[in-house]
Amino acid sequence: MSEETCDVVIIGAGPTGLSAARRLRRAGRGVIVLEARDRVGGRTWTEHIDGQMFELGGQWISPDQTALLALVDELGKETYPRYRDGDSVYIAPDGTRTVYSGEMFPVGESARTEMERLIGLLDELAARIGPQAPWDAEDAAELDSISFHHWLRQQSEDELACENIGLFVAGGMLTKPATTFSALQAILMAASAGSFTNLVDDHFILDRRVVGGMQSVSVQMAEELGSDIVRLQQPVRRIEWSETGVSVSTDDLSVSAQQAIVAVPPNLYSRISYSPPLPRLQQIFHQHQSMGLVIKVHATYDTPFWREDGLCGTGFGASRLVQEVYDNTNHGEEQGTLVGFISDVNADAMWALDEETRRTKILEALAEFLGPKALDPRVFYLSDFGAEEWTRGAYATSYDLGGLHRWGPFQNDPVGPIHFASSDIAAEGYQHVDGAVRIGTATAERILGEKS
Ligand code: FAD
Secondary structure, eight states, X not given: OEEEEOSEEEEOOSHHHHHHHHHHHHTTOXXXXXXXXXXXXXXXXXXXXXXXXXXXXXXXXXXXXXXXHHHHHHTTOOEEEOOOOSEEEEEOTTOOEEEEOSSSOOOOXXXXXXHHHHHHHHHHXXXXXXXXXXXXXXXXXXXXXXXXXXXXXXXOSOHHHHHHHHHHHIIIIIOSOTTSSBXXXXXXXXXXXXXXXXXHOHHHHTOEEETTOTHHHHHHHHHHHOTTTEESSOOOOEEEEETTEEEEEOSSEEEEXXXXXXXXXXXXXXXXXXXXXXXHHHHHHGGGEEEOOEEEXXXXXSSOHHHHTTEEEEEEOTTSSSOEEEEOOOTTOSSEEEEEEEEHHHHHHHHTSOHHHHHHHHHHHHHHHHOGGGGOOSEEEEEOGGGOTTTOSSSOEEEOTTHHHHHGGGTTOOBTTEEEOOGGGOSTTTTSHHHHHHHHHHHHHHHTTSOO
C-alpha cells in the first residue's frame, strides 16, 4: 500500500469532483482525485460503438445552465443546437398517431385546458418554493407526503392530462414511476430548471450539445489537472476520519488529507466504509436516496430519413414503450441518429427479454413514431447504467416519498472533514451536469472559506 498526502482528497472524477479539483488547484491547494473507473466523466460518457459516436450518458444543455455553459466556453469548446425543424409526433394511449407542431400535445380541448392549468399551477409552486430549500416551504411536509401521481389526480379529473403532465417528471426526469416520488420532489425538479413550463418545453430543456461530446468536458478538465492528480482505477473502499483530517484508502493507495469531498452519487455513499461510522442521521438518510432507471436507446441510420417526411424526429407517448424520441444526429454527420428513452417498469421489462426480442420491440416502438424505416438502423445500442457498478441506475438519485423535506435540510452538511457533493444534491441544475459543476465549485469554495 503506497501512502501519499495532499490538502484535499476527492472521491470521484465526474463533473462534480473535477470541478471541485479545478477550483482548489486554482487556489493553490494540493489535490488528489481518486476515480474507481478507468475513465473520467462518470455519468457523462461519449463512446464509439461500431464506429458511431454515441452519448451514452448526459449530453444536453439548456439555456439556464449557465455554470456549465461558462465552463464549456472557458475550455474553448463549441456547442451546437439540437435539430428541430419540422413537425413532432404524438401517440395517444389508444395508439392514435398525430403529427403536430407547436408546444402542446394534440389532445382534445378539455385535456389541453387541463394540461395548461396544471402547468400553470406547477409554475406557481416552483416559483414560490424554489430550488434552494424546498423543505422550508410551509406546505413542504404536505407536498412531500403525497405521490406526484396522486397529487395530479387530486388537482384534476382528466386522466390524460395527468398522465401527460406526469410524463415530464416521471419518465422524463426522475425515471421512476410517478407513484414513488412526492409532489415536492417534482416541484424541486421544475424549480431547478427555472419553471415547469421550461421542463415541458423540449426546445428549452434539450437545447444544445457539446461538439465532441459531453464527456470531453471532464476529459479536458482531467488533462489540465494531470495524471499526478487524477488517479484512475482507484475505487475508494474506506475513509478514516477525525475532526482534523482524513485517510482515504483504495486497494493499493492511502491518501491523507485535511479534508475530503465525496463526489459520488448519493446511492453509493454507503458503499464506502467510514471509521468511525458516520453519524446516525447520515447512516439513515443515505439509504433513502435511490437511482431511477432509464434505457437510453441509440439508433443510427444511413440518413436522417424522418427529415424528408417533414418531421423533426421528436415524438412523445406517455403510454408507449419508448416515451420520448429525438433527433440526436451528431454535429457535422450525414448519417442520422435517433435517441429514445425507456424508463422504470418498461426498462425492467426490456432487460428481462433476450437481446433479439428486446431489439425488435424497441425498434418497433421507434417505428410507431417515425415509420418503418426506423426498423433498420445501421448501428443500434442501449445505454445500460443500471449494470454499471459505479453508478447503478440513471439518470440520478431522488428521495423516497417524504424523504426530501425530512432529510434535504442536512444533505449538504459536512461530517467533520468530509464534504458530500453531487449533481443529485445540487439546487440549480439538480440532477444535471450544470448542477455538478455548481456544487463541485461551491464545495471547493466552502473549503477555501469563500462560501458559508
Ligand atoms: P457522476 O457523473 O456519477 O460521477 C461520479 C464519479 O464517481 C464516477 O466517475 C464514478 O465512477 C465515481 N465513483 C463512484 N464511487 C466511487 C468510489 N467508491 N471511489 C472512487 N470513485 C467512485 N445531465 C444533463 O445535464 N443533461 C443530460 O442530457 C443528461 N442525460 C443523462 C443521461 C443518462 C443516461 C445519465 C446516466 C445521466 C444524464 N444526465 C444528464 C445526468 C448527468 O450525467 C449527471 O448529473 C452528472 O454526470 C453528475 O455528475 P457527478 O460528478 O455528480 O456524478
